[in-house]
Amino acid sequence: AQSVAQPEDQVNVAEGNPLTVKCTYSVSGNPYLFWYVQYPNRGLQFLLKYITGDNLVKGSYGFEAEFNKSQTSFHLKKPSALVSDSALYFCAVSLRSNDYKLSFGAGTTVTVRA
Amino acid sequence: DTGVSQNPRHKITKRGQNVTFRCDPISEHNRLYWYRQTLGQGPEFLTYFQNEAQLEKSRLLSDRFSAERPKGSFSTLEIQRTEQGDSAMYLCASSTRRDRNTGELFFGEGSRLTVL
Numbered sequence: 001a002q003s004v005a006q007p008e009d010q011v012n013v014a015e016g017n018p019l020t021v022k023c024t025y026s027v028s029g030n031p032y033l034f035w036y037v038q039y040p041n042r043g044l045q046f047l048l049k050y051i052t053g054d055n056l057v058k059g060s061y062g063f064e065a066e067f068n069k070s071q072t073s074f075h076l077k078k079p080s081a082l083v084s085d086s087a088l089y090f091c092a093v094s095l096r097s098n099d100y101k102l103s104f105g106a107g108t109t110v111t112v113r114a
Numbered sequence: 115d116t117g118v119s120q121n122p123r124h125k126i127t128k129r130g131q132n133v134t135f136r137c138d139p140i141s142e143h144n145r146l147y148w149y150r151q152t153l154g155q156g157p158e159f160l161t162y163f164q165n166e167a168q169l170e171k172s173r174l175l176s177d178r179f180s181a182e183r184p185k186g187s188f189s190t191l192e193i194q195r196t197e198q199g200d201s202a203m204y205l206c207a208s209s210t211r212r213d214r215n216t217g218e219l220f221f222g223e224g225s226r227l228t229v230l
Contacts (some may be wrong), residue, residue, distance in 0.1 A: 032219075036221075043117075043118070043221040049218065098170075100147065100162045100164075100170075100209075101159050101162065102144060102154030102159065103159070104157045106154065107154075107155075107156050107218075
């Protein structure tokens with residue numbers, strides 16, 4: 001079984017401030033972890049992934065995430081948020097044994113105010 | 115545009131009618147997925163094709179649902195005898211296994227189903 005939890009439905013930050021979107025996961029095995037973003041009226045877009053190796057992964061648009069095995073977390077971060085980062089963010093997990101099946105969290109709506 | 119294409123984008127139907135959605139993946143992608151997303155929830159896995167072979171179906175797919183991918187190109191998702199609970203956004207995604215560790219899915223914009 002595999003699942004993710006995104007504890008915050010909404011995150012509000014001022015432009016220029018750091019942005020963090022939280023995600024914790026539960027798997028019975030080695031996880032693949034992902035972040036996707038959904039802009040209004042657009043399809044889900046891949047941001048970044050953790051497969052193996054360095055715990056800090058960097059992705060598109062200046063986002064990064066840190067894999068923490070002891071805390072089973074994979075929080076998404078951006079040092080300085082932009083208004084254009086306002087969107088719906090999804091964390092997802094899959095197992096290496098069935099990497100085609102992603103389990104998504106419920107999503108976190110990020111609003112960056114000018 | 116060379117992304118994943120889904121049609122129709124929005125379908126309104128009456129309960130009991132059949133509906134069919136089509137997905138055209140990125141041309142070189144041999145893996146194709148269907149997910150379902152309801153309001154306020156993340157996408158839920160429905161089924162997965164590798165080329166023309168349907169390798170896994172979720173228990174969410176009742177016997178009223180059928181998906182095909184003839185010739186390993188486009189895919190169709192048919193829902194028979196629709197129910198109001200089938201109202202959702204149906205998402206198609208594709209990927210390549212050229213790099214085993216890629217894990218990145220390319221999603222279409224979805225087909226929204228409204229069952230009255």
